[in-house]
Structure formats: structure tokens, C-alpha cells
Amino acid sequence: MEMPSAAPGTPPVLxxxxxxxxxxxxxxNEDVSLDVRPGEILALLGENxxxxxxxxxxxxxxxxxxxxxxxxxxxxxxxxxxxxxxxxGVGMVHQHFKLVPAFTVAENIHLGWSETPRNASPAVLExxxxxxxxxxxxxxxxxxxxxxLSAGEQQRVEILRVLARRARLLILDEPTAVLTPAExxxxxxxxxxxxxxxxAVIIISHKLDEVMEISDRVTILRxxxxxxxxxxxxxxxxxxxxxxxxxxxxxxxxxxRAEGAAGRGTAPELSLRSVSIRDERGVETLSDxxxxxxxxxxxxxxxxAGNGQRELTEVLTGLLSPERGEVLLGGRTAPxxxxxxxxxxVGHIPQDRLHSALAPSLGTTDNMALREYRAPPxxxxxxxxADAALALAREIAGLAEVRIPDFGAPVRNLSGGNQQRLVxxxxxxxxxxxxxxxxxxxxxxxxxxxTMHRYFAELRDKGVAIVLVSEDLEELLNLSDRIGVxxxxxxxxxxxxEGADIERxxxxxxxxxxxxxxxxxxxxG
Amino acid sequence: xxxxxxxxxxxxxLVLAWRAAALVAAALIVGVLLALSGRDVFVLGExxxxxxxxxxxxxxxxxxxxTPLVLTGAAVTVTSRIGLWNIGGEGQFxxxxxxxxxxxxxxxxxxxxxxxxxxxxxxxxxxxxxxxxTLARAYAGVSEIITTLxxxxxxxxxxxWLATGPWRxxxxxxxxxxxxxxxxIPELWGVVHWGFPLSLAIAAGLAxxxxxxxxxxxxxxxxxxxxxxxxxxxxxxxxxxxxxxxSGALAAxxxxxxxxxxxxxxxxxxxxxxxxxxxxxxxxxxxxCLAVIPAALLMALxxxxxxxxxxxxxxxxxxxxxxxxxxxxxxxxxxxxxYRPVAPASSTRSGAAx
Numbered sequence: 035m036e037m038p039s040a041a042p043g044t045p046p047v048l049x050x051x052x053x054x055x056x057x058x059x060x061x062x063n064e065d066v067s068l069d070v071r072p073g074e075i076l077a078l079l080g081e082n083x084x085x086x087x088x089x090x091x092x093x094x095x096x097x098x099x100x101x102x103x104x105x106x107x108x109x110x111x112x113x114x115x116x117x118x119x120x121x122x123g124v125g126m127v128h129q130h131f132k133l134v135p136a137f138t139v140a141e142n143i144h145l146g147w148s149e150t151p152r153n154a155s156p157a158v159l160e161x162x163x164x165x166x167x168x169x170x171x172x173x174x175x176x177x178x179x180x181x182x183l184s185a186g187e188q189q190r191v192e193i194l195r196v197l198a199r200r201a202r203l204l205i206l207d208e209p210t211a212v213l214t215p216a217e218x219x220x221x222x223x224x225x226x227x228x229x230x231x232x233x234a235v236i237i238i239s240h241k242l243d244e245v246m247e248i249s250d251r252v253t254i255l256r257x258x259x260x261x262x263x264x265x266x267x268x269x270x271x272x273x274x275x276x277x278x279x280x281x282x283x284x285x286x287x288x289x290x291r292a293e294g295a296a297g298r299g300t301a302p303e304l305s306l307r308s309v310s311i312r313d314e315r316g317v318e319t320l321s322d323x324x325x326x327x328x329x330x331x332x333x334x335x336x337x338x339a340g341n342g343q344r345e346l347t348e349v350l351t352g353l354l355s356p357e358r359g360e361v362l363l364g365g366r367t368a369p370x371x372x373x374x375x376x377x378x379x380v381g382h383i384p385q386d387r388l389h390s391a392l393a394p395s396l397g398t399t400d401n402m403a404l405r406e407y408r409a410p411p412x413x414x415x416x417x418x419x420a421d422a423a424l425a426l427a428r429e430i431a432g433l434a435e436v437r438i439p440d441f442g443a444p445v446r447n448l449s450g451g452n453q454q455r456l457v458x459x460x461x462x463x464x465x466x467x468x469x470x471x472x473x474x475x476x477x478x479x480x481x482x483x484x485t486m487h488r489y490f491a492e493l494r495d496k497g498v499a500i501v502l503v504s505e506d507l508e509e510l511l512n513l514s515d516r517i518g519v520x521x522x523x524x525x526x527x528x529x530x531x532e533g534a535d536i537e538r539x540x541x542x543x544x545x546x547x548x549x550x551x552x553x554x555x556x557x558x559g
Numbered sequence: 560x561x562x563x564x565x566x567x568x569x570x571x572x573l574v575l576a577w578r579a580a581a582l583v584a585a586a587l588i589v590g591v592l593l594a595l596s597g598r599d600v601f602v603l604g605e606x607x608x609x610x611x612x613x614x615x616x617x618x619x620x621x622x623x624x625x626t627p628l629v630l631t632g633a634a635v636t637v638t639s640r641i642g643l644w645n646i647g648g649e650g651q652f653x654x655x656x657x658x659x660x661x662x663x664x665x666x667x668x669x670x671x672x673x674x675x676x677x678x679x680x681x682x683x684x685x686x687x688x689x690x691x692x693t694l695a696r697a698y699a700g701v702s703e704i705i706t707t708l709x710x711x712x713x714x715x716x717x718x719x720w721l722a723t724g725p726w727r728x729x730x731x732x733x734x735x736x737x738x739x740x741x742x743x744i745p746e747l748w749g750v751v752h753w754g755f756p757l758s759l760a761i762a763a764g765l766a767x768x769x770x771x772x773x774x775x776x777x778x779x780x781x782x783x784x785x786x787x788x789x790x791x792x793x794x795x796x797x798x799x800x801x802x803x804x805x806s807g808a809l810a811a812x813x814x815x816x817x818x819x820x821x822x823x824x825x826x827x828x829x830x831x832x833x834x835x836x837x838x839x840x841x842x843x844x845x846x847x848c849l850a851v852i853p854a855a856l857l858m859a860l861x862x863x864x865x866x867x868x869x870x871x872x873x874x875x876x877x878x879x880x881x882x883x884x885x886x887x888x889x890x891x892x893x894x895x896x897x898y899r900p901v902a903p904a905s906s907t908r909s910g911a912a913x
Contacts, residue, residue, distance in 0.1 A: 057564065338811035353789065373792025382790070390790040400779065404791045407776055418776040444568055 045108035046071050047234040048124065049205050053102035055088050061258045062088040066102070068253045069374040070203060074537040075225060075235040077249035078268070079242075079278055085258035086238045093236075095119040095128045095435050117146075125196030126205040132187050132346045135181035135299075137162060152415070163194075170197045171227055181472045185339075185454045186217035197228070204228060205236045210244055213432050214338050215540050240278070240479065242271040242490065243283030243508075254278055275480060278307050285388060288491050288513045289532070294416040296497030300514070301327030301365055304350060304380070309359035311345045311523075322359070322522040327468060327471050327499040332490060334514030335503040336532060337543050339473075342523035343503045344385065347472045350501060351375050364467065366368055376405055381465030383458055385472035387450075394446035396437050401445045402427035402456065405464050434459040435485075450484035457490055472503040487513060507536060566591035574845070577892030585885045607864045617863065619749040623821055624859035627652070629758040630813035631837025632844060632851040632858075633765055636705075636804040636823035639846050640769060641782040641802045647692065647808040648706025650714030651685040655811025657718060657816045658684030663740035664726060673742045678815050684803045685811020688714060692805040697796045705801065711834065719827035726792035726825060733787060736770025737825040742876060744820040754816035761809070778802055810834060836862075838884060845893075861885055 055063040063085045071078045080086045091097045093104065096111025104111050106122055113119040120122050133142050137506070138503035140159040144150040151158060156177070163176035172194045180188060189209065196204060204225075210218040213424040225235055226249060245252055245266065252269060254261040254277050261277055291297075304327045312322035320342045327333050337343055348354040349361060352368065352375030362379055376382075384390045392401050394461065403423040407413050411422040424441055431438045434455040436448070445453060454474065461469060469488070474485040490513060494500055504510050510517055511531055518528040519542035525544040541547075590600045611617040631648040636644040645651075658680035666673060692706035726737040744752040771773035781788040781798050788795050813833060822829055836858055843854035865878035 263679060306595055331798065352792070371792050372790065384790060386786075389784070390786040393780050393787045395783045396779065400776070403776070404787065405775055413773050416772055416774065418773045420770065447568070 038197065044072060047107065049105040050089075051103040051105065053089065053092060054100045055092055055097055055258075056100050056480070057084075059099075061085075063099075063255075063258045066255070066258070066260045068263060070234045070236055072202075072232045072234055073229055074250040075237060075248055077245040077247055077252045078236055078238045078255065079240065079252055079274060081240065081278055082256035083479065084255040084278075084479075085459070086255055087207060088258075089255065090126060090207065090236065092475045093119070093248055094205065120196065120199045120201065123200060123202040124205070125201035125203070127189065127192045127196060127207065129207045129211060131192050133180045133188060133191060137180060137313070139178050139180060139183075139191050140176040142180055142191055143176075143198060144153065145294075147199060165467060166194060166198045170194060171224060173196070185212035186214065186220075187427060189213070189217075189221070195223075198417055203234045205238070208240075209237065210239075210337065214543060215507075216544065218244075223496065237280060242274050245274065246271055278480065288487055289515065292491075292495045295495035296330045298331045299497065300469055301328075301500070302326035302362070303329050303361040303364060305365075306349065306356075307360040307362065309356040309361065311349065311354060311357055318436065319523050320349065320356075323523075323525045324361070325525060326519060327501055329467075329497045329499045330366075330494055331492050331515040332500040332502055332513050333528075334517040335501060335520060336507060336509035336510050336517055336539055337505075337520030339488070339505055341520045341543075343472065343524070344522055346520065347382070347470050347503055349383065349499070350468070350470045351380055353382075371387075373408075376464055379467030381405075381461030381463075381469040382472040383454075383461050383469070383474050385476070387453055387457050388446065392445050392453060395444050396444040397440075398425040398431065398445050398448075399424045399441045402430045402460055405460055430456060430459045451478050454478060455485060456483065458486060460547065462489060462493055465493065468499045468501070469493055470501045470503075473505065474502070475504070475506065475509060477508065483509075507539060511536070519543055561900045563900055565897050566899055573896040573899075577896045578889050581888035581892035582885065585881075585888045588884060589881055598871075603868070605872065607867050611860055611863045612865045615749065619751050620863055621856070621859050622748075622751040622755045622868065624862050626752075626755045626758045626816055626820070627813040627833040628836060628840050628855035628858050629762050629851055630809050630816070631833050632840030632855050633762050633837075633848055634809035634813075635837045635841035635908075636844055636846060636848055636851055637765060637769075637778075637802055639782070639807070640782060640808045641778050641799060641839055642785065643696065643799065643803065644704050644838075645689065645707050645803065645806045645810070645895045646704050646838065647689060647710050647714075647807075647830070647834070648709035648813075648837040649650035649830050650707070651688050651810035652814040652817070652830040653711075653718045653806045654684040654688040655681035656818045656825055656829060657721060658682075658811065659790040660721075660726065660737055660740060663742050663819065664737060664825075670742050674819065677742065677819055678812065681811045681815035681818075682808040685809075685814070688811070689803055689807030692802055692808075695798045696803065715732075715828070715830070716824065718829070722827045724824045728824070729832075735826060740818065740823050740825075743823055744816065752816075752820035754820040758813075758816065759799065762851050764849055769848055774798075774801075793819035810837065813837075818841075828892045839908065843886075843889065853880025 049069040051067050053063055053066045066085070066089055078089070090095065093098050095115045095118050098114070107126070110121060113122065119125070134145065137145065138156070140156065140163040143163050144159050149537070160176035162487065163174065167174050167176070172190045174190055174194060180191065183191070189212065193204070209221060213221060218323065229235060237248060242247060246269070251263055252266050252274060253263040255275070275282065296548070306323050307326050309320060309323045310318060313319050321509045323346065325333070326375050335343060335346065345353055347352060349356055352372040363380070364373070366376065369378065388394050399420065401424060402424070403412055406426060412419050412426065427441050436452045436455050439455045458474065474486050478486065487509070490500055490502065502513060511534065514531040516528055517531045517539065518532060519539055521543060522545060524549055526545070529539070532550065590604070593603060594600045609617065611621060631652060633647055634648050634651070659677040662673065662677045662680045665678065681755055684899060686729035689707065692701070692703045693712065696703040722737050723735065728736055728738040730738055744754050746752050747755065769779060777788065777793045777798055780791070781793060781795050785795060814830065817829060818825060840851060840854045840858050843857065844850035861882050865882065868878055869875055
């Protein structure tokens with residue numbers, strides 16, 4: 035593939051030749067070759083477990099390759115640690131930021147940097163940070179503590195930290211996952227400016243639109259191997275998706291009901307009436323939320339993470355009882371406690387499955403019994419019948435189409451997608467009335483996301499009320515009948531999803547209320 | 560090219576194999592060191608074997624050592640199942656001994672009534688000793704490791720005071736212990752009393768409870784992931800309280816068995832580190848109540864061998880060093896059991912992606 039954009043004779047910033055990396059029983063990368071040229075943004079696209087992050091961890095010295103060669107500016111390179119990589123000009127911004135929350139922005143920028151002046155006062159560090167911030171065009175507040183910053187601001191600090199160390203190759207792992215649409219736009223224009231300086235960027239993503247928008251070329255990984263590299267302008271999202279999963283994805287209008295599906299219920303299954311919650315510091319995390327969810331509909335909840343979604347799902351599933359206001363289940367005051375909610379037919383797919391929906395060190399059998407161990411056939415008269423639990427686990431695994439080699443082996447050995455399918459199927463079994471799903475497709479690949487969406491549509495068609503919390507507007511617009519937008523613990527508005535205006539949802543997510551009730555709203559931005 | 564890779568889980572077979580190798584390695588190292596210091600290793604080795612597993616007297620001794628170790632090991636194991644550490648087995652052991660001795664010394668009656676009463680008193684005292692750490696943990700999140708540990712010293716001093724003060728032996732005038740308690744657990748085989756099979760049955764019963772009851776399931780889930788227990792609406796606080804009280808009762812029962820089965824008196828220092836060794840037993844048992852039995856056997860063997868070596872003019876510190884060596888090598892073996900060879904070029908690809 036001859037690249038017209040690269041001047042002849044200019045070596046790639048980074049070239050990988052036949053990189054292999056193996057983990058027990060898993061080929062993470064095999065024979066991966068790719069190159070990144072000066073002045074380009076290369077997108078690394080692939081499903082979960084395709085080996086994108088592993089490959090970049092090899093490039094930045096976190097892992098050492100089992101075979102293959104790394105060539106930097108035409109010379110062979112080996113990095114024993116990320117420090118060596120950054121010294122050579124290769125810097126990575128991880129999905130989970132590696133900042134010290136209690137330190138200021140200036141301290142984080144200067145931490146572990148050979149050019150940090152010795153015994154420097156905070157004022158000196160802040161002045162240096164301000165200079166760097168202006169030099170690279172990433173506005174930050176040098177004296178702010180990192181823990182007080184939003185995710186987007188923290189990301190800017192991360193990037194600035196890498197750029198300050200004179201990185202010429204910037205690697206970003208799913209950088210927009212935590213950003214609002216506006217913040218993502220800012221990030222992209224900064225990346226374009228960085229590219230214009232003759233530098234290179236590798237951006238890991240599985241969001242197709244984003245890849246189309248920002249990248250010059252796309253390299254696709256599948257099953258740890260390089261599927262190929264293409265000029266982005268010669269690609270379409272559909273074709274990228276097909277190459278990524280190795281099959282054609284048929285977009286479905288998930289809002290269309292199957293034949294004979296239950297219609298939207300007339301009485302709400304689950305309602306909140308002016309519900310407020312305070313956290314332990316006394317800050318209101320949920321303010322005066324009123325909503326109704328009807329059977330046979332999907333209510334989407336949009337919003338930037340951390341605007342009260344966690345509290346909302348916990349109130350809806352009985353994990354938190356409201357400080358003020360009322361929770362009604364089927365028109366009656368809900369019984370207290372998560373157990374009582376589950377028994378009344380409320381299923382819950384929580385946002386962090388490994389932290390709450392599963393016990394990672396226990397086997398699949400024990401994990402699948404979590405909702406049904408109290409009643410026969412597993413429970414009853416104080417017993418736990420392991421054989422009945424195993425039968426249930428087999429049934430759920432069968433429905434979820436997950437092959438389990440050993441039902442006693444720790445469930446954390448399964449891939450994230452398989453864990454999520456198991457949790458989803460387990461919760462669907464008990465969700466006779468309501469299913470609350472928080473970020474169900476987070477961290478999943480396209481195939482697993484499609485399965486999850488199919489599950490939700492099936493459940494909705496059976497007449498179950500579904501609350502779907504997500505950051506992905508496209509997902510919400512495809513699936514939901516109505517969309518509520520959360521901002522600072524308030525439910526800003528609830529819109530009909532059909533024909534909803536993305537710009538308007540974006541504004542609501544940013545806390546600006548425009549349109550409908552202009553009387554109470556702020557000005558147009 | 561075959562390479563070794565660390566796996567998150569260690570299969571029981573590999574753990575056993577590596578531990579056996581660790582024991583052999585420990586025996587070799589000790590043997591070489593003893594030979595270097597001019598001792599006849601084979602004579603010593605034969606003596607150790609004969610006086611532990613090679614003679615009736617040795618076997619009886621082993622069973623007597625195992626009895627309290629199984630119970631204190633189980634006490635630590637049950638708390639580890641819910642993710643906590645009861646470091647206070649030593650103190651609860653003393654309190655069990657105090658409760659049992661109090662009833663045995665001052666409550667006359669037929670043995671068939673007094674012995675169960677001694678056990679009940681021991682259990683009540685052991686639970687009372689752990690109740691403050693328990694409530695502090697359950698309601699205020701205070702680390703049970705510190706609170707249970709510190710109470711050990713209080714319990715030890717309390718025992719000394721009782722044994723040399725108010726409850727001292729007024730018959731023989733011995734200063735270090737209480738009077739002899741006439742009610743004793745009946746003997747089964749030589750000096751081995753019924754406490755031995757009973758402790759084994761208790762360990763097996765606990766294993767059954769953990770595996771076959773809803774309560775045990777809740778304890779396992781709560782220990783494996785408190786977040787999941789909260790998510791499923793399990794009564795975490797109640798389970799923590801129950802498990803810690805159970806743990807205190809188990810350690811106290813060990814104290815009662817020791818008083819009524821072996822020592823027949825209340826003596827200062829009689830816990831003899833059984834409470835702390837219970838922690839070692841629990842670590843060796845890797846959180847399995849059933850595995851507490853072989854772990855206690857190994858610990859008893861080490862203790863017994865140590866005593867034999869001490870009779871051969873080996874310093875007590877050398878014996879302690881040998882114990883430490885065995886445990887260190889076993890810990891290394893446990894870690895090595897996580898490693899398995901992987902053939903990267905193999906065409907079979909596991910379905911479970913990382």
C-alpha cells in the first residue's frame with residue numbers, strides 16, 4: 035500500500051514487524067505488523083479481546099513482545115518499561131487515568147519527570163505547567179487538585195503530561211469513553227493540531243463514527259491478528275464493522291415491535307415520586323426525580339456518567355431507599371430492600387458487573403444462583419442444593435449461548451462479554467416486571483452489544499418495563515421509546531425518542547434546558 | 560518453545576504436588592545443616608519418625624496436638640470465608656479454658672451433665688470475648704485484626720491471674736495452676752480423648768454447612784465480593800456477626816477440650832500458641848474447612864518433631880527456624896502451583912479471552 039501523504043524516504047514514526055504476545059491459553063497478538071507515519075492519526079479498531087490494548091502495552095513497554103520487532107524512526111527499539119518508552123517519545127494515555135487524585139495538576143505533570151526542577155516551589159511548578167499548557171494548547175488549571183476535575187479535564191492533564199515529555203507518538207486508549215460530545219470535539223481538534231506539527235497519533239476505539247471522523251488510516255485487529263490497514267476515506271462504517279467482526283452487521287430498528295408483542299402498559303410498573311438522595315457528605319446526588327416506567331416500553335436514561343445515574347439505578351432496584359419521596363412498584367409503595375425488589379420481579383444489570391453482579395472468585399454455578407438460592411429447587415429449609423444450582427447455571431449458560439468448560443472455575447476467567455451475557459440472562463429470568471440495566475454494553479464488542487439489545491427487545495415485547503442507562507446516544511436512540519436526561523442528579527426532561535434531536539439531548543446533558551418549558555429554562559447557548 | 564505462565568487459579572493437584580516437594584526440600588535443607596553441624600542426621604531422622612508416626616506413643620501425641628489445632632484452624636478459616644481475620648484465637652482459647660475450668664472446679668455434679676455445661680460455658684465465654692470486636696466490625700467498620708489480636712494479651716494475663724490467684728491450687732500448693740478438675744473427657748485410645756474425633760467431626764460439619772446450606776452460600780458470596788452480597792440483598796451484617804461469634808466459639812471449644820481432655824487444670828500459658836498456630840493452619844488449608852484437618856496434621860507433626868529435636872539438645876530457636884523454613888517453602892510451593900507450561904504456537908485456542 036503506497037501512501038501518497040508520506041514523503042518518500044521518511045521512515046515511519048513507529049513500525050511493528052511480526053509482533054507476538056501470548057498469555058496462558060490466549061493468543062493476545064500474533065504476527066501483527068503495522069506502521070504509523072509522521073503527521074497522521076491511525077485508528078486501531080477491533081472488538082473486545084481483539085488485542086488492541088495488549089499491542090499498545092507492548093509498544094509502551096508495559097509488556098515485552100514474545101516475538102517480533104519494533105522500529106522507531108528507522109532504528110530497532112526495545113522498551114523495558116513505560117519510562118523508557120516515553121523517553122523515546124512514545125506516550126500513552128490510558129482508559130483509566132494514572133494520576134494522583136490528591137495532587138494538583140502541576141504536581142501530576144511534574145511527577146516522575148527528569149526535567150522537574152529540584153526543590154521547586156508550587157509556584158514554580160504551576161508557572162511551568164501554565165507555560166506547557168499554552169505551548170501545547172491544552173488549557174488546564176495548574177493549581178487545581180486532580181480529584182476535583184471532571185473526566186475530560188483529567189484527560190487533558192494526562193495528555194499534557196505525555197506531551198510535556200516531548201512525545202512524538204501519542205497513543206490514546208478509548209479516549210472519548212468518558213467525555214461529553216463537546217469535550218470529544220475539543221479533544222479531536224487538539225489531536226489535529228498535534229498532527230499538524232508532524233507528530234503521530236494512535237487512537238484505540240470501537241466507535242465507528244469516531245474512527246471515520248478523526249483518523250487518516252485504520253488498522254483492524256481481529257483475534258489478535260492484523261486484518262488489514264485502509265485509508266479512512268475509502269472506508270464506510272458498515273464495511274469497517276464487517277471487517278472488525280468478520281461478518282456483516284445488519285442494523286436493526288430495535289424500536290419496532292415483534293408481531294404479537296405486548297403493548298405499552300396503561301399503569302406504570304415502577305414510579306418515582308419526587309425522590310431525593312444525599313450521599314454521606316450531605317451532597318444531594320439525586321434531586322426531586324419523578325418518573326414512570328410502563329410495561330412494554332424501554333425508557334432510556336442519557337447523561338454524562340456521574341450525574342446521578344448510579345443513585346437512580348440503586349433507588350429503582352431497592353439498593354438505596356430514598357431520603358425524600360416515594361418509590362411505587364405496580365402502583366403500591368415498594369417493599370424495602372434489594373431482595374424484596376428482586377422477588378417482586380425487578381431485575382438489575384449493574385454498571386460494574388465484576389464489582390457487584392458477580393463474585394469473581396466463585397464459580398459460575400454459585401454466581402448464577404445469586405438470585406434464586408432462597409427458593410426451591412435450590413433453596414428451601416435452609417439448604418443450598420448444589421446440584422439444582424448447577425442445573426440452573428447450565429440452563430442460563432445455554433440461553434446465554436456461553437460455553438462454560440468448568441462450572442466450578444472462577445467466573446472471572448470468562449471474558450467480559452460472556453460475563454455480561456450470563457448476568458443479563460440471570461436477571462431476565464427474575465425480571466417479570468422491570469429490568470434496570472446500567473451501561474449494559476460498556477466494554478462489550480459489537481457482537482455482544484447486538485445480543486444484549488436483542489435481549490432487551492425480547493423482554494420489552496413480553497411486556498416488561500425496561501430502564502436503560504447509557505452514555506451512548508446512538509444506543510439509546512435505537513432502543514428507547516422515551517429518553518430521560520440526567521444532569522447533576524436532576525431529570526432534566528423526558529423526550530420521545532422517535533425524532534428526538536441529538537443536539538437538544540446534548541444540551542440537556544450539559545445542563546442547559548431549552549425548548550419545551552422555556553419559562554424555567556436557561557438561555558440558548 | 561515452552562514457557563511458564565502464571566494462572567489466576569492453582570489446581571488442588573498442583574498445590575499438593577508442590578507442597579510435597581516443599582516438605583522434601585525442607586527435610587533436605589535441615590538434614591544438610593544438621594550434618595554440617597556434626598550431627599548424625601539418620602539417627603535423628605529415625606528418632607523423629609519413631610516418636611511421631613512410628614510408635615503408638617507418638618501417634619497419641621499427634622492426635623492430642625491436632626485436636627486444638629483443628630478447632631483453632633477452623634475458627635480462622637470460617638472468618639476467612641467471609642473475608643475477615645480472627646487473630647484472637649489465642650484469647651478465645653483462654654476464655655474457653657476459663658469458662659470450662661470455672662464450671663469444672665466449682666460446679667459439682669454427674670459428669671454427663673457437667674461436661675456439656677463446661678462446653679457451653681466455654682462457648683459462651685469465647686463468644687463474649689469476641690463480641691466487642693464483632694460489633695465494632697459490623698457497625699463501625701473497625702478492623703477486627705487489631706481488636707481481636709490485642710484482646711489476646713488481656714486474656715493471657717487474666718488466665719495467669721485466675722490460675723495463680725483466686726483459683727490457685729490450694730491442695731498441692733502449686734503456684735502455677737488451678738486445682739485439678741475431676742471431670743474429664745473420656746479417653747478413647749490411650750491418652751487420646753473423645754475431643755479428637757469430635758473436632759474432626761466439627762471440621763467436617765462446618766465444611767458441609769459452607770457447601771450445603773443457604774447460610775453457607777451467603778457467607779461465601781459475602782466473603783468473595785461484599786458488593787455482590789449487597790446487590791443480592793443479603794444480610795451482610797448479620798452474617799458477619801454470626802460468623803465471628805462462631806469463630807470465637809470454635810477457638811473456645813479448643814480451650815475447653817484442652818482443659819477437660821489433656822491438662823485437667825487451668826494453667827497460665829496453656830494456650831501454647833495454639834490460637835496463633837490456627838492462623839497458620841488456616842493459611843495452609845486455603846480457606847477450606849475440610850482441608851483444615853490435613854493442615855492441622857502437618858502442623859502437629861512439625862510441633863511434635865520439634866519437641867523430639869529439643870530433647871536431642873537442639874535449641875528451641877533452631878526448632879522455630881525449622882518450622883519457619885517449612886512454612887516458607889510451602890508458601891513458595893503454593894505460588895509455584897499457579898504456574899503452568901503453555902505452548903504458544905499450539906493451534907488450540909481457548910475460548911476464554913482475557
